[in-house]
Amino acid sequence: MILTNIESVPGKKIIEHYGLVCGSTIRAKNAFKDLGAGFKNIFGGELKSYTALMEESRGQAIERMMQQAQALGANAIINVRFSTSNIAQGAAELYVYGTAIKTE
Amino acid sequence: MFDLISFIILVGLGYFIGTQIEKKHYASLKRREALYLQLPAVTAKNMLEERPIEKASLISGSAAISTDYFKTLLSGLRNFLGGEISAHETILDRARREAIVRLKEKAADADIILNLRIETSTVSLMGGAEVLAYGTAIYYKK
Structure with missing residues (x-):
């Protein structure tokens, strides 16, 4: 599966469009990580556990989007966009969407 | 009295x-950005050369x-008085530059990165920032 965030797959022709596909996941940090982040807020620096959590969650959202595209018979997704929203303290929704297409 | 002492200690430590930490981070950013x-990495979508593309x-x-x-x-204090909060500008600047450097590290042998987008979200009410940078890496045929 090829993913791009531009309107085409460079070097390849688009044969068919399948429309919007999307994936989302909602994640909460655990209490220990929250506590660690609280300490970090005193000294400053990178919140490594938080970065890892977001990376992992984004991977899962992309995985779900790719499953949807595969079910449609697509082999690429173009114009992929990410969006994040904070739904509650310590929890975040990660949403990813794009257009499923078939290339040659 | 105890509250005041612990407050002063926290501010001092901070x-x-x-x-x-900030100095170290800026030094590491400078070194890695130079690499x-x-x-x-461009925000344009159509800066492709007329060359066959690998992927x-x-x-x-x-x-x-x-x-x-x-x-x-x-x-x-700034929230009370109003004006520019330059202390927080460095936090966002560091987060954005770090995200872009990590993106480039993942595609170290690419030729160009098209349509780079940067998205920011808050981590906590305290003012931490989480930044995501994403784009399309283009590899030309060698």
Whole structure:
């Protein structure tokens, strides 16, 4: 599966469009990580556990989007966009969407 | 009295350790950014050369940076008086540059990164920032 965030797959022709596909996941940090982040807020620096959590969650959202595209018979997704929203303290929704297409 | 002492200790720790961490981070950013100077990351979508393309793929990099106690105090004062909160500008600047460097590290042998987008979200009410940078890496046929 090829993913791009531009309107085409460079070097390849688009044969068919399948429309919007999307994936989302909602994640909460655990209490220990929250506590660690609280300490970090005193000294400053990178919140490594938080970065890892977001990376992992984004991977899962992309995985779900790719499953949807595969079910449609697509082999690429173009114009992929990410969006994040904070739904509650310590929890975040990660949403990813794009257009499923078939290339040659 | 005890409250005041612990407050002063926290501000002191935040100021000294926070400044140290920030200095180190800026030094590492400068060094790593210099490594990837030959790999352009652009916000344009149509900067392709007339050359056969090997592959194109979506890449991303992210970083979450927290504030320190001293900066939280400064921004609290600023919220009262109004004006520019320069203490927080460095937090966002560091998070964005770190995200872009990580994105480039993931696509170190690409030729160009098209349509680079940067998205920011808050980590906590204290003022930490999480930044995601993503784009399409283009590899030309060698």
